[in-house]
Amino acid sequence: MTVIDVTDAEFRDVVLRSSRPVLVDYWADWCSPCKQLAPILDELAASYGDRMRFVKLDTNRNHMTPTRYAVNGLPTIHIFVDGELVKSFQGSKSKSVLTAEIERHL
Numbered sequence: 001m002t003v004i005d006v007t008d009a010e011f012r013d014v015v016l017r018s019s020r021p022v023l024v025d026y027w028a029d030w031c032s033p034c035k036q037l038a039p040i041l042d043e044l045a046a047s048y049g050d051r052m053r054f055v056k057l058d059t060n061r062n063h064m065t066p067t068r069y070a071v072n073g074l075p076t077i078h079i080f081v082d083g084e085l086v087k088s089f090q091g092s093k094s095k096s097v098l099t100a101e102i103e104r105h106l
Helices: 010-015 032-047 064-068 095-105
Strands: 022-027 053-058 076-081 084-090
Touching: 010 022, 010 053, 010 064, 022 032, 032 053, 032 095, 076 095, 084 095
Parallel strands: 022 053
Antiparallel strands: 022 076, 076 084
16 A cells, blocks of 8 residues: 545545544655655555555645644644544654554554
């Protein structure tokens, strides 16, 4: 599985109505830590994509969702389960930290 792009318009259907947990990566093309995090998320999506959905939301093009969830810095990672935000990270995180949280919510 891969990390898929999602927009404000798609967020409700793709994330909030998902039958699987969803990891959301809020990012921007000017954000260096976001670029460093991207390959880690690709690896995690390849490993856990059959049990968890991985999406990224470009904050340059989509303003409503980051505002709704008080995303104040990038990168920000949110984990949603059954449409509810259950975990929030700000800043780049290691693969081991993200793996532990993914395992906790599967």
